[in-house]
Amino acid sequence: MTLTFINVVAAVIIAIAxxxxxxxxxxxxxxxxxxxxxxxxxxxxxxxxxxLQPPVDGIKLMTKQLLIPGGVDKIIFVIAPVLxxxxxxxxxxxxxxxxxxVAHNMNIGLLMIFVFGSMSAMALLMGGWSxxxxxxxxxxxxxxSQAVAYEIPMLITTITVVLIAGSLDLMEIVGKQTGGFxxxxxxxxxxxxxxxxxxxxxxxxxxxxxAETNRAPFDLGEAESELVAGFHTEYSSMGFGLFxxxxxxxxxxxxxxxxxxxxxxxxxxxxxxxGVWWFIIKIYALICTFIWIRWxxxxxxxxxxxxxxxxxLIPISLFNLLLTAGLLKVF
Amino acid sequence: MNEPIxxxxxxxxxxxxxxxxxxxHGVLRxxxxxxxxxxxxxxxxxxxxHRMHEKMAENRPYTQYLPNLSRLDYLSAMAYCHGYVLAVxxxxxxxxxxxxxxxxxxxxxxxxxxxxxxxxxxxxLDLGGFSPLMYAFDDxxxxxxxxxxxxxxxxxYCYFRFGGVYNDIDDDFIEGTRRFIxxxxxxxxxxxxxxTTNVIxxxxxxxxxxxxxxxxxxxxxxxxxxxxxxINYDVRRNEPYSVYPExxxxxxxxxxxxxxxxxxxxMEEMEQSLRIIEQGLDKLPGGPVNPEKKPKxxxxxxxxxxxxxxxxxxSFGIRIVSDGDKSPYRLKLRxxxxxxxxxxxxxxxxxxxxDALAFMGSLDLVIPEMDR
Amino acid sequence: xxIDTVKDRLRELFPSVPEPPAAENADEKPIQTEPAVGFFDxxxxxxxxxxxxxLLPDQLVTATGILFELGFFLETITGVDWIKENSxxxxxxxxxxxxxxxxxxxxxxxxxxxxLLPTITGIYSGASWHERETHDFFGIVFDxxxxxxxxxxxxxxxxxxxxxxxKA
Numbered sequence: 095m096t097l098t099f100i101n102v103v104a105a106v107i108i109a110i111a112x113x114x115x116x117x118x119x120x121x122x123x124x125x126x127x128x129x130x131x132x133x134x135x136x137x138x139x140x141x142x143x144x145x146l147q148p149p150v151d152g153i154k155l156m157t158k159q160l161l162i163p164g165g166v167d168k169i170i171f172v173i174a175p176v177l178x179x180x181x182x183x184x185x186x187x188x189x190x191x192x193x194x195x196v197a198h199n200m201n202i203g204l205l206m207i208f209v210f211g212s213m214s215a216m217a218l219l220m221g222g223w224s225x226x227x228x229x230x231x232x233x234x235x236x237x238x239s240q241a242v243a244y245e246i247p248m249l250i251t252t253i254t255v256v257l258i259a260g261s262l263d264l265m266e267i268v269g270k271q272t273g274g275f276x277x278x279x280x281x282x283x284x285x286x287x288x289x290x291x292x293x294x295x296x297x298x299x300x301x302x303x304x305a306e307t308n309r310a311p312f313d314l315g316e317a318e319s320e321l322v323a324g325f326h327t328e329y330s331s332m333g334f335g336l337f338x339x340x341x342x343x344x345x346x347x348x349x350x351x352x353x354x355x356x357x358x359x360x361x362x363x364x365x366x367x368x369g370v371w372w373f374i375i376k377i378y379a380l381i382c383t384f385i386w387i388r389w390x391x392x393x394x395x396x397x398x399x400x401x402x403x404x405x406x407l408i409p410i411s412l413f414n415l416l417l418t419a420g421l422l423k424v425f
Numbered sequence: 426m427n428e429p430i431x432x433x434x435x436x437x438x439x440x441x442x443x444x445x446x447x448x449x450h451g452v453l454r455x456x457x458x459x460x461x462x463x464x465x466x467x468x469x470x471x472x473x474x475h476r477m478h479e480k481m482a483e484n485r486p487y488t489q490y491l492p493n494l495s496r497l498d499y500l501s502a503m504a505y506c507h508g509y510v511l512a513v514x515x516x517x518x519x520x521x522x523x524x525x526x527x528x529x530x531x532x533x534x535x536x537x538x539x540x541x542x543x544x545x546x547x548x549x550l551d552l553g554g555f556s557p558l559m560y561a562f563d564d565x566x567x568x569x570x571x572x573x574x575x576x577x578x579x580x581x582y583c584y585f586r587f588g589g590v591y592n593d594i595d596d597d598f599i600e601g602t603r604r605f606i607x608x609x610x611x612x613x614x615x616x617x618x619x620x621t622t623n624v625i626x627x628x629x630x631x632x633x634x635x636x637x638x639x640x641x642x643x644x645x646x647x648x649x650x651x652x653x654x655x656i657n658y659d660v661r662r663n664e665p666y667s668v669y670p671e672x673x674x675x676x677x678x679x680x681x682x683x684x685x686x687x688x689x690x691x692m693e694e695m696e697q698s699l700r701i702i703e704q705g706l707d708k709l710p711g712g713p714v715n716p717e718k719k720p721k722x723x724x725x726x727x728x729x730x731x732x733x734x735x736x737x738x739x740s741f742g743i744r745i746v747s748d749g750d751k752s753p754y755r756l757k758l759r760x761x762x763x764x765x766x767x768x769x770x771x772x773x774x775x776x777x778x779x780d781a782l783a784f785m786g787s788l789d790l791v792i793p794e795m796d797r
Numbered sequence: 798x799x800i801d802t803v804k805d806r807l808r809e810l811f812p813s814v815p816e817p818p819a820a821e822n823a824d825e826k827p828i829q830t831e832p833a834v835g836f837f838d839x840x841x842x843x844x845x846x847x848x849x850x851x852l853l854p855d856q857l858v859t860a861t862g863i864l865f866e867l868g869f870f871l872e873t874i875t876g877v878d879w880i881k882e883n884s885x886x887x888x889x890x891x892x893x894x895x896x897x898x899x900x901x902x903x904x905x906x907x908x909x910x911x912x913l914l915p916t917i918t919g920i921y922s923g924a925s926w927h928e929r930e931t932h933d934f935f936g937i938v939f940d941x942x943x944x945x946x947x948x949x950x951x952x953x954x955x956x957x958x959x960x961x962x963x964k965a
Binding site for chain 1: 438440441446447448462549550551552553554555556559560563623625626628629777778779780782
């Protein structure tokens with residue numbers, strides 16, 4: 095595949111459009127889902143079932159004044175929301191939706207996604223620190239320690255999958271899982287490999303992606319009852335909007351990665367009609383679970399969150415890595 | 426504005442929580458001296474919505490002061506009106522028909538449930554769980570509808586009169602209340618499954634915010650805060666008033682002294698209130714709801730009078746000093762939250778900010794009542 | 798009965814008053830004719846409290862200490878402006894957590910011109926806010942209070958709204 099300038103532009107435009115549409119309508123889905131869980135209708139007024147709510151919200155955010163409070167570090171304050179959004183868009187470039195639908199496949203696709211994924215923690219740090227607000231400051235400190243703590247088990251779990259697939263290429267990782275749900279990485283009974291810890295790994299990865307995207311019950315960064323609004327307390331207008339969209343785009347990335355690494359990507363559970371629709375169904379099922387969890391559980395505290403990662407998730411994922419490596423060597 | 430955030434020599438910094446903060450449920454300010462995320466010292470600043478209700482009482486006849494009482498604790502307004510009418514009736518020697526007392530007890534207990542429901546929702550919201558709030562408000566709506574039909578208002582009730590109540594209850598109310606009791610019992614079961622036994626919630630509340638018995642005594646904590654510390658103190662039982670001796674109900678007491686104990690006390694109190702309402706409806710006598718003869722202008726004989734009732738948040742006391750005039754010489758409102766909140770400063774030292782705010786929620790604050 | 802214990806303990810404070818008149822009826826004998834210090838039984842059904850203790854300012858801390866030892870908790874502190882007698886009165890309400898129902902009222906008077914009372918925050922920490930509130934409303938200075946700044950009134954308030962001669 096030759097990488098021409100037009101190809102790149104088209105890929106980026108499609109990625110931006112996909113991310114923006116997803117982020118906007120995930121907000122709508124979140125509000126509808128919350129309404130469903132809380133016995134109320136949710137957005138209702140704009141369009142049928144409130145479907146025009148996201149564009150209206152967007153217009154509202156864009157027409158508001160972008161206020162830069164006195165005393166903030168202006169350059170970093172302005173860059174931070176862009177930095178929250180930008181890496182997620184780039185990450186989409188390499189995510190394969192099906193065998194044919196991928197903007198630009200790379201043999202180190204997985205590595206690239208993690209590199210850009212870790213940049214969003216930096217955006218939170220920059221946004222919170224430059225805001226010159228004590229709540230934002232505490233929040234960004236929390237966000238960074240949370241990101242560090244949860245990236246480790248996430249990466250270890252990913253290495254386990256990479257060992258099984260033998261590649262960092264996302265296409266290949268999915269390719270190894272084709273042919274029905276019993277071939278997916280989430281199941282322990284893989285041909286010649288009886289790793290019973292794989293479902294645990296899947297859970298660890300899922301929990302980590304909840305924590306990485308700052309979602310409840312791990313939304314310590316923007317714990318609204320403690321830290322007002324966390325790192326985006328001082329942001330108004332689209333500055334806030336970008337942080338918000340970045341969060342939802344991160345959710346989509348997290349769901350995509352979980353699907354690719356553990357749920358067989360575009361593979362059909364019964365080996366029939368593989369294609370992009372399965373991928374879409376899987377990621378939205380995961381996103382619905384994200385929403386469901388958010389509206390059911392109360393928030394944890396930062397220390398129990400870090401304890402969970404350092405004392406439970408990291409040892410288990412390390413043990414799983416060891417076990418998988420051993421099994422791969424033996425069989 | 427442009428100098429950097431100043432750290433004290435001992436590396437603490439001051440975090441100003443409030444007056445506008447999501448966790449303070451009103452206009453309350455706590456100056457916290459923080460060491461990282463740990464609270465080193467805290468000073469609560471109140472008085473942002475002080476309205477000088479006590480001065481207002483000196484300027485108007487006893488009857489005209491009735492509406493003020495429901496503006497103190499807007500969530501359990503009935504109990505405050507009850508305390509006031511009981512104090513004046515006792516001093517002025519006004520007889521109250523039995524039916525009126527039963528109606529008062531029923532409505533006060535319904536109001537107590539609605540108050541605890543708001544607390545329940547807001548408290549779990551403090552912990553980051555949003556959905557229970559909506560469920561609680563849904564149930565509370567039923568109470569408000571029932572009370573609105575009888576009292577004419579939904580929040581700031583002015584239902585009680587000296588010697589009786591403003592309006593008799595009808596069959597619709599009785600039937601609706603019985604339906605509500607049934608519904609509420611189901612809802613409480615659901616809350617227990619959904620919220621009370623939730624692992625995250627239990628981890629966040631158990632062992633957090635200990636209040637010892639000694640601290641309760643030094644600060645004069647009452648209500649669920651004292652009962653969560655193993656003190657079996659409820660004005661309804663310790664100092665029976667109105668028709669409460671007629672009812673068979675328990676006072677839930679937990680001796681764990683933590684936020685979870687206070688949470689459980691309130692959840693069980695709702696069940697006990699349902700029992701009281703049920704018995705009240707069963708035993709409801711006939712007859713008038715207002716005395717046949719009642720003095721036109723109420724004048725209290727000179728002297729001072731103290732009267733206490735159990736409001737949603739603790740012991741609400743009212744001290745009236747009378748010089749024989751038609752308005753009080755001095756009227757003091759003893760608000761339970763005032764004493765309960767005061768111990769926050771001492772108790773929150775060394776806590777994480779997240780725990781401290783959960784602890785603050787477990788005290789069940791209503792700021793207008795504290796500021797009066 | 799705890800009330801007898803309280804009386805026994807309080808008797809030490811009033812050596813000059815031999816034996817207070819028992820079960821005094823407030824209606825027959827107006828308050829003004831009572832002695833200025835001493836303790837008096839009150840009818841609970843009429844007044845809502847059992848024992849009325851009138852103290853001199855320097856007896857206050859001792860009396861409060863006795864009540865703290867006996868397990869009473871502080872309900873509230875109230876001020877009353879007796880402008881005709883040119884004095885301010887601070888009223889301390891105490892109650893109990895157990896079922897031995899006993900409400901006790903301590904009263905202290907101080908001149909209007911220079912109101913000064915000792916603080917009881919050393920015994921009841923919760924008195925701090927109550928005393929600050931009384932200081933706000935009546936201008937009574939509580940000697941030894943660690944933090945006597947306005948609580949309910951604005952921090953720069955220099956008026957005392959519950960004084961009878963206060964004009965807004």
